[in-house]
Amino acid sequence: MTIKDKLFEVAADVFQVDIGEITESAAPGTIKEWDSLKHMLLLMALEEEFEFRFTDDEMTKCVSVTAILDILDDKVLETK
Amino acid sequence: MKEMKWGQILKRNKELGMAMSGRVRRIALLSNTTVFQLKDILELKLRESGVAAEIHLGDYDSIVQDSERFSQYDAVIIFWELSNLLDGFNFKVNLLNHDQLKAITEKVRAEIQLSLENLKNTPLVLFNRFTSFPYDYQILKDSESKVVSDQLNVVLKTMVSHNKLVVDIERVIALTGLEKAIDHRQFQMSKSLYTKDFFINYAEQVKPAFLAMNGVVKKVLVLDCDNTLWGGVLGEDGENGIEMSDLTAKGKCFHEVQSLIKGFQRKGIVLALCSKNNAEDVDMVLKNHPDMILQDTDFVAKKVNWVDKATNLKELSLQLNLGLESFVFIDDSEFEIGLIRRELPQVQAILVPTEISSYPDTIRGLQREFFTLSSTKEDINKTVMYQDEHARVESSQNFGSIDDYLASLGLVLTVSFNKEVSVSRASQLTQKTNQFNLRTVRYSEIEISEFINDDNYLVSSFSLSDKFGDYGITGLSIVKLDGRLAFFDTFLMSCRVIGRNVEFEFFDQIISRIKQMKIDVIKLQAEWISTLKNKQVSKFYEGLGFICIKESNASKIYEIPMDQYVLRDIRYIDTLNELEIRYDDKG
Numbered sequence: 265m266t267i268k269d270k271l272f273e274v275a276a277d278v279f280q281v282d283i284g285e286i287t288e289s290a291a292p293g294t295i296k297e298w299d300s301l302k303h304m305l306l307l308m309a310l311e312e313e314f315e316f317r318f319t320d321d322e323m324t325k326c327v328s329v330t331a332i333l334d335i336l337d338d339k340v341l342e343t344k
Numbered sequence: 345m346k347e348m349k350w351g352q353i354l355k356r357n358k359e360l361g362m363a364m365s366g367r368v369r370r371i372a373l374l375s376n377t378t379v380f381q382l383k384d385i386l387e388l389k390l391r392e393s394g395v396a397a398e399i400h401l402g403d404y405d406s407i408v409q410d411s412e413r414f415s416q417y418d419a420v421i422i423f424w425e426l427s428n429l430l431d432g433f434n435f436k437v438n439l440l441n442h443d444q445l446k447a448i449t450e451k452v453r454a455e456i457q458l459s460l461e462n463l464k465n466t467p468l469v470l471f472n473r474f475t476s477f478p479y480d481y482q483i484l485k486d487s488e489s490k491v492v493s494d495q496l497n498v499v500l501k502t503m504v505s506h507n508k509l510v511v512d513i514e515r516v517i518a519l520t521g522l523e524k525a526i527d528h529r530q531f532q533m534s535k536s537l538y539t540k541d542f543f544i545n546y547a548e549q550v551k552p553a554f555l556a557m558n559g560v561v562k563k564v565l566v567l568d569c570d571n572t573l574w575g576g577v578l579g580e581d582g583e584n585g586i587e588m589s590d591l592t593a594k595g596k597c598f599h600e601v602q603s604l605i606k607g608f609q610r611k612g613i614v615l616a617l618c619s620k621n622n623a624e625d626v627d628m629v630l631k632n633h634p635d636m637i638l639q640d641t642d643f644v645a646k647k648v649n650w651v652d653k654a655t656n657l658k659e660l661s662l663q664l665n666l667g668l669e670s671f672v673f674i675d676d677s678e679f680e681i682g683l684i685r686r687e688l689p690q691v692q693a694i695l696v697p698t699e700i701s702s703y704p705d706t707i708r709g710l711q712r713e714f715f716t717l718s719s720t721k722e723d724i725n726k727t728v729m730y731q732d733e734h735a736r737v738e739s740s741q742n743f744g745s746i747d748d749y750l751a752s753l754g755l756v757l758t759v760s761f762n763k764e765v766s767v768s769r770a771s772q773l774t775q776k777t778n779q780f781n782l783r784t785v786r787y788s789e790i791e792i793s794e795f796i797n798d799d800n801y802l803v804s805s806f807s808l809s810d811k812f813g814d815y816g817i818t819g820l821s822i823v824k825l826d827g828r829l830a831f832f833d834t835f836l837m838s839c840r841v842i843g844r845n846v847e848f849e850f851f852d853q854i855i856s857r858i859k860q861m862k863i864d865v866i867k868l869q870a871e872w873i874s875t876l877k878n879k880q881v882s883k884f885y886e887g888l889g890f891i892c893i894k895e896s897n898a899s900k901i902y903e904i905p906m907d908q909y910v911l912r913d914i915r916y917i918d919t920l921n922e923l924e925i926r927y928d929d930k931g
Contacts, residue, residue, distance in 0.1 A: 277351030280358055301380045304534050308381075309350035312540075323533065 267314075267336050274313050275329065278306045291328035314340050345389065345544050357384045360391040361398075369395055369558065372414035374402035375423035378536035382421075382543045389547040395558045404535075411459035419468035419557065421550070422459070424452075425537060426474050426493050434479050437488045449492055453499050460503055468557050468717070470550055472513040473497055478526045478537060507717055509553060516546045552715035562692065562713040563670040565608060566657060569619035569626055569648070571676035572696055573638065574598050578625055589635040600704040602637035609642050613714055614664060616645040618656045618673070623648040653680050654687040672713060750844055751916035754811040757846055759853045759921045765805045767792045769817045773805075773836060777820075778877040780847070781836040782870070782884060787822075800825050801833075802858065806850050808841050815841050819850050823858065825865065830858055830906075832870040835884075848912040849919060851888060855909055866906050873899045 265273075268288075275290075276283040279297035292298045298306075307326060311317055316339050318326070326332050345353070369390075373382060383399045390397035400417070402410035407424060414420055427434035429452055440448070463469050474496045476489035486494075500510045517525045525542040538546075555561065570577045575587035575594040587595035588602060609615050615638070619626060626648045630640040645663055647656040653675070661668045669690040675681055676696040684693040692713065697703055760766075771789040778784065787795075795801040806819040818838035824831040837847055858865055870885050872878075874897070882900075886892070889910060890902035 274351050277354050280354060300534075301378070304378075304530070304536065305350060305381065308530075308540065312349050313351070320529075 267340055268333060270313060271310070271329070271333060271336060274309050275306060278302055278309050286329065288330050288333065289328070310336070316340070345385070345548075346541070350540070353388055354384055357388040357391065360388065364391060364396040366394070366396045369397050369418045369554065371397055371399045371419045371421065371554075372402055372410065372417045373399055373421050373423070374407045374410045374414070375425070376405040376407055376428045377423060377425045377531075378404065378534050379423045379538070379543075381536070381538070381540060382546065385540070385543045386547040386550075389544075389551055390554050393551065393555060394560065395554050397554065408455050408459050408462075411462040415462050415466055417466060419470070419554065420463055420466050421470045421472075423472055424456070424474065426476055426489055426496075427479065427531070427537060428535060429492070434489070437492070440488070445488065445492060449495050452496060456496070456499055456503075460508065463508075467507060468553060469508045470511050470553060471500060471503075471508065472511045473500060475514050475517070477514055477517050477522065478528075511550060513546070516542060516549055519545050519549075549712075552712045553717065556715055556717045561670065561716055562613075562672050562710075564614045564616060564660070564664065564666055564672065565605065565710070565714075566616045566618050566660060566671060566673045567605070568675040568677070568680065569617060569621055569629075572619075572674055573602060574629075574635075575700070578621055578629065583625075583629060583633060586629070586633075588633075588637075594700060595635070597700045597703050599635070599637065601707050604704060604707045606637050606642065608710070608714060609638075611714070614666070615643050616647070616660050616664070617643050618647045618653055618660070618675075620650055620653075621648050652683065654683055657684065657688055657691060672710060747916070753844070753916075755844060755846065755917045756809050757806050757849055757853075757917050757919045758808075759804060759806045759850065759919060760817075761802065761804050761857060761921070762796050765792075765796060765803050765820075766817060767796065770803065770805055770820050773817070773820045773838065774834065777836045777838060778875065779839050780842055780881055781875075781878050782832065782881055783834060783873045784836075784875050784878060785834060787834075795822055802830075802854070802861070804850070804854050804857070806846070806853075808844070808846055819846065821850065821854055823854065825858070825861075825863055828864055828866045830865045830868050832868070835870070844917075845914055846917060847884075848888075849914045849917045852911045852913065853919060853921070855906075855911065859906075868904050868906060868909060870902045871899055872902075 272283055272286045275286045279285075279295055279302055281295065281297055285295060290298075292300075292303060303326075307318060307323065310332070314336065318335070318339075322335050322339075325335060348356070371386075373379060380401055383401060387397050387399050400414070402414065405428065407422060411420070411422075429448060430436070433448075437445070460469070460471075474493040476487055476493045479489055480487050497510075504510050520539070520542045525539055525545075526537060527539045530536040567573055570579075570586075573588065575598050576585055578586055588598040589595040590599045605615065617626070623646070626646075627640065629636060630638075630643070645660055647660060649656070653673075657668065657671065657673065661671065667690075668688055671688075671691045673681075673684055673691050673693045674696060675684075675693070678695060681693045681695045684691050694706065694710075697706055767789050770792045771787055774785065774787045774792075792803070796803050802821075802823040802825060804821045804823075805817050807817045808815045808819075815838075818841045820834060820836050821832065822834035824833050835851075837850075855868075868890070870890060872882055872885060874882070885900075885902040888904075889908065890904045892900050893903050894901040
């Protein structure tokens with residue numbers, strides 16, 4: 265499973281929506297379940313899933329699926 | 345649930361939520377911080393146990409308003425965090441002066457009272473105890489936060505009732521580990537203080553309250569005998585071979601287990617036996633064995649026979665008219681536990697651990713299974729004790745001298761002699777008292793009875809009360825009367841009553857009694873024997889005017905001629921003795 269697939273799966277679980285609703289362009293504005301609390305939960309769930317920690321900077325940059333994916337790609341490669 | 349990731353928790357909870365049946369329990373979660381993570385964790389935990397829980401989140405930092413909004417719910421949980429008493433309290437606290445701190449504490453106290461008033465008819469309220477744990481980085485001095493937290497907790501303590509519970513959140517933090525329980529990063533960003541691990545432990549610990557609300561409560565404890573109530577096999581080792589004595593390594597564990605179970609019985613748990621043994625053999629042990637803490641009469645029903653245990657448990661359920669789902673069954677045999685788990689899955693079957701030293705802890709854990717929302721007499725007493733202690737502390741603050749304070753307490757000392765003395769309590773005092781104990785000689789009930797029946801001994805005890813409450817029997821003396829000499833074999837006092845000068849009044853009473861007895865005593869003798877814990881009384885007899893006549897590292901022996909002993913005659917202690925009370929009763 266690629267990093268992207270995993271991210272989509274976690275996001276679908278957290279927002280409790282069908283995985284088809286998660287796209288690279290998805291962001292808090294496009295998915296109505298993506299509110300501030302769910303956002304926080306998503307970040308915690310990703311840290312847990314990929315076993316790493318977002319830095320303060322990275323956290324503020326997590327504004328869309330694409331942005332998160334960029335950070336994950338760097339992070340997860342780093343830890344491997 | 346600890347291994348479950350967020351995604352799995354949310355998914356599983358959603359599934360269970362759709363399949364829920366039974367009466368829906370609406371639970372509101374109120375907080376002055378962000379605790380929404382608890383919603384799914386607690387819902388899942390409760391739904392897995394058959395409670396159709398539905399948790400609703402209150403608004404951020406609106407506990408008082410929300411307490412009104414959610415008062416009709418089945419239950420309300422309150423996370424009132426010290427760190428956000430006012431925005432940034434966790435760091436601002438260091439800059440606030442005494443008056444400001446006092447004003448904030450007062451404000452929160454009033455808010456707590458208002459909230460609880462709003463929730464007075466809510467069937468279940470869980471209020472987390474205030475804690476400064478997350479921000480205290482040293483243990484040698486209390487922080488300002490700790491002081492505020494302690495004061496608010498005093499307010500909470502007096503409000504506890506059978507359905508208003510104060511949750512010991514520090515225990516949850518301890519179970520999780522401080523570092524793993526607190527997330528300072530999330531607190532900075534979103535005012536969310538606790539981690540997932542913390543919330544999972546929290547949910548597990550509060551679960552019994554919701555099960556009890558749903559009527560899922562264990563009421564019956566069914567016990568096997570061999571290697572469950574005692575060590576060894578009665579049929580093989582015989583009555584003298586089985587172990588449950590406090591004096592052997594193995595016996596100790598069973599002694600403790602029996603004592604814990606006796607405690608359950610006193611709190612209303614129904615005890616029953618289910619053992620493959622000869623009924624007469626077990627009866628003999630129950631009735632006659634000196635090491636048994638549990639007595640024959642403690643068991644409401646007994647199935648001591650060779651029938652299979654599933655059949656026996658079913659019969660017990662009919663006999664007691666209590667459902668099997670309220671049963672807990674303990675046995676040391678994997679076979680029996682396996683059988684019950686397969687045949688009667690509604691019974692909670694617990695295997696005695698192979699490492700017997702962990703057995704008492706297993707039994708202690710059952711307290712959570714037996715949790716009920718009704719209040720026992722003990723619970724009520726505990727609340728009264730807290731309230732008494734609170735009143736006592738309050739009034740100790742307004743007096744110029746300690747004597748003024750003691751005089752204001754209205755101390756009443758009731759002294760009992762010989763046959764009036766409670767043998768069991770006297771023995772217990774010799775066994776348990778360490779600090780204010782001059783010779784620390786331990787006596788059994790039989791030995792105490794012998795002293796009482798022997799004219800050459802004077803046994804005296806006292807009980808103490810003050811205007812705030814009754815301390816019960818808390819002091820004991822045993823004097824050996826040997827012709828012209830009176831020797832203080834035992835003189836002790838429970839640490840609960842230290843600091844009130846009652847020891848002097850008690851001593852006066854004993855001396856007066858010896859004089860009254862018209863015995864030709866001309867000299868008093870006493871001894872202090874050093875132990876690790878009784879340093880505080882090493883100079884007690886000097887204080888009474890005794891002269892040390894012999895001293896070694898381990899002890900000091902004292903004497904004083906009878907006619908040189910000066911009565912203290914402490915005015916602020918009212919003294920009664922049992923005979924006078926009886927006389928008054930008749931009058």
